[in-house]
Structures are given as C-alpha cells and as structure tokens.
Amino acid sequence: MTLDSIRVRFAPSPTGYLHVGGARTALFNWLFARQSGGKFLLRIEDTDRERSSDEHTQVIRDGLTWLGLDWDEDIVFQGAGIERHQGLADDLLAQGHAYEDDGAVRFRMPHEEIAWEDAVGGHISFQGSDIQDWIILRSDRTPTYNFTVVADDADMRISHVIRGADHISNTPKQIAVFRALGQEPPVFAHVPMIHGQDGRKLSKRHGATAVGDYQNLGILPQALRNFLALLGWNPKDEREVFADINELIQAFSLADVQRKSAIFDLAKLEWMNGQYLSQTPVDQLLPLVEPEMKRLGLDPASVPHDKLIKAIDINRERARTTMDIAERAAVRLDASFIKQDDEKAKNLIAKDPDGFYSSLEATHQLLSGLNHSAWEPGRLENELRGLAESLGLGPGKIFQPIRVAITGTTVSEGIHILLDVVGREESLARIKSVLDGRT
C-alpha cells in the first residue's frame, strides 16, 4: 500500500455531544493520517433519524475544530447512501449470502474461523458459528449499522479502521460482509476504552464527559489533546508535555497503543492544563479569560485594560484552568467577588483575633501614609518589612492578615504584588472594611 492511499475515518453518530472517548479515537485517527500523509475523513452515522439532528452534527464539528482536528474532503452522511446500501443488500440476497426472514434481510454468517491481525490488539479470532445470522436490511428496507459501516468504508476506500474496542465483536460480522462483497477488509485497530473513576465505561453520570464540558471548565484544547493522546498511548520515552503538535504527530504509533482500558484522571488533566497555561502569554489568554469573567458577572470592559492584563498575568502560573484565572482576577478587580467562606481564612482569624486585627490596624495606618507615588512593589515590601521588624513580629504575621483582608483567602501572589495590582484606594478600602466589620 502506498502512503497516499492511507485513508482513515472518524464516524460518530450525532447524539448531541462529542464524548471524550470519541474525541480520543478521532485524535488517534488524525495523528495516524497526518503522520502518514494520508487522509482523515469524517462520516456522520445519521441513519437513526430520530436521534440525529443538524445541531448535533454541528456539535461534533465544533468539538473537532476546537481540538484542532481538521478533516479532509467533504463530510459523508451515511443516510445519503441508503439506496446504495439497499442495492448491495439485494446483491447479497441474490448471491445467497443473505436470505429473507419475516420481510427483513438476514446475513448468513459463514461457519468458519474469522480472524484478523489487529494493529493494536494483535491476533484476534472468532468462530463464525458462534455468531448468529443478523439483519442487514429491516423489513422497512432501511439498512442496519454493521452493514452500512462496511458499505461505506468500502465506498470511501478506508484503509485503516481505527475505533473503540467496543467494536471488536462487530468486526467478525463486518469482515464477513467485506468478503461476501468481494472486498478486501481494511486494517483494523481497536483502541481501548476510557473509563470513569469507578472503572465503568465513562458516561454522563461521571460528570464531565463531553469535550464541551472541558471547554467550559477552562481547559485549553492543546492540553486536552495532549492528555487524551497519553491516555492509552505513550511515546516510549519520558516526554509528557508536547508543546508542539508536530512533535506528537511524529511520535505517534498505533503499535504503541495500550490494550488496556484507562481511567480518566481529571487531576492530571488539570495539571497538564496548568503547564500549558503557564506557557501561554497573557495576550493569548485574554480572549479565553474574558468570556469566563463575563459568566462570573464581571464585564472585563469595565475595568482599565492594563489592570486587567496585570490581574490575569499574575495568576497565570498558579492557576490550573482559565476559570481559575478568571475567578482570581475578578477578586482583584472587584471586591464583590471576594468569597466570605474560605475555611483557612476564617481559621486564621479565629486562631488569634487580637493579633490579626491589631496587625491589620498597624498595616492600615502605615499604608494610608503612603501616597500614590510610593505605592509600588519595591517600596511596599520595604515598608511592610520595616513594620514587622519594628513590631517585633515575623513578617508572616503582618502579611497574612493583609492577604486575607484583600482576597478573602490565604493564597495569592506575593503581598506587595497583590497590593500593587489591587491599587492603593481599593486596598485600603478593603482593609478598612475588614477592620470595621470586626465582631
């Protein structure tokens, strides 16, 4: 087979969302095609009219596009081939490969061994006699899935069928049809399934299972793509983060795809997303964070642009999702986004209320004495250090109350940076408000 005759396809049914398992299957197909210089085709399995719709198809296209998986040639809609499918079924009927049964057309399974060399799973073998004759044309003349798949894969000259392992037991049926049709079956590659934390097939009850869910969570497409590639495949060296997609394309190999199903680990995805986040410059992050801020209820256009940029940049390295960044930025830009229920913050106060408030009081006095020109990170740091020293306190005793007063949490960037980002008036107002609110 010449390289340019390599043709693979991703064939989802348009059920309303793009499952991450499907997305990974698409990714493996795409990587294989791009690496070999072959074609990656998209076919929509829309034969089940009641469950299909144009919007559902659009969701799949959007998901693939978001992930950067571009397809070649026109999208094939399976439903469009119904007459050809019927004709093929009639041929099989005429040749004795199928027979009529209650008005439907049933395929006659040959009673012989049906085996293939799976590009992932190795040698796999079934006995045809273990598989019942099955319907290829319903009594209303509509073709069934396992039959249309073969007809379309043959028609599209698919060379490699890369799909989920849940199709393994369909494969002997499909091989038998290829043979009855006088066609050479393609190479099959069955990639393992993705499971949820409970070890079961990843489904809606596991929470986020659609590509769009992760998009909403604030995951970057490059990160999801990288994570998915590593679920069931590895490059045989210690590489984990592939900053350049071409590196991934070159490294990919079907032979190195795992045969064991994998459990989807959200923590690792978030870690990987954090890796990408800290590598992404602010100007590229801005268009992703802005919509998240709007969803939180803060209009990014209502705050000074340089302040917005600073608030995002400061939190880029610490955050794991763009949602994280949006939340942290919002807190720095608008006091109404400060959360009042942070356990660690409440504990800090409760542990030593007098120390907390007196330190904050001293801080307020000091800071309100600084004018605008003095309000810059270096100066702030010096002043606050000096204060701690003169009070005979560890610096943490001074800084942590400020952090809590300004962000509502015990976690943030360096305190002088934080004060600078939030600004003089706002910082003082937040500290004052905490002092006034003492109960």
Place this chain on the structure above:
RNA sequence: GCCCCCAUCGUCUAGCGGUAAGGACACCACUCUUUCAAGGUGGUGACAGGGGUUCGACUCCCCUUGGGGGCGCCA
C-alpha cells in the same frame, strides 16, 4: 448464559528472560520564600493468585480470579 479482550504503584505508564522494577499525576517531607501556591530536592507506593517452561521469570505457556466489551428489525 455464550463469545471476545485485558491484568505493573491510588491513577496514566516504561519494561519486551538476568533491573536496586524507571518516569508522570496525586500524596507526604524538606527546601526556597514574606504566607499560600508555583518551583527545586527527596520519600511512601506495584508486578492479582496458582501451576508449569527455564540455570533464571513482571516478562513465555496453562488454569483460576478479577475487570471490561459484545451478543437488537440501536448505533
């Protein structure tokens, strides 16, 4: 019930007859620091069980157990 696939740390994995069983996430400790996070360093942690084959098995074979998938006029 029948058929098929699978089995290394909690999770993702490397290993392809002789290794102190390696890496990553998570976790813990230490460090850095101004707190937290991030970063850095280190640590806890695995070959499901039983038979073979072999001088020698995580690696090969068989059985058991466990897990998954499939057995529709669904896709």
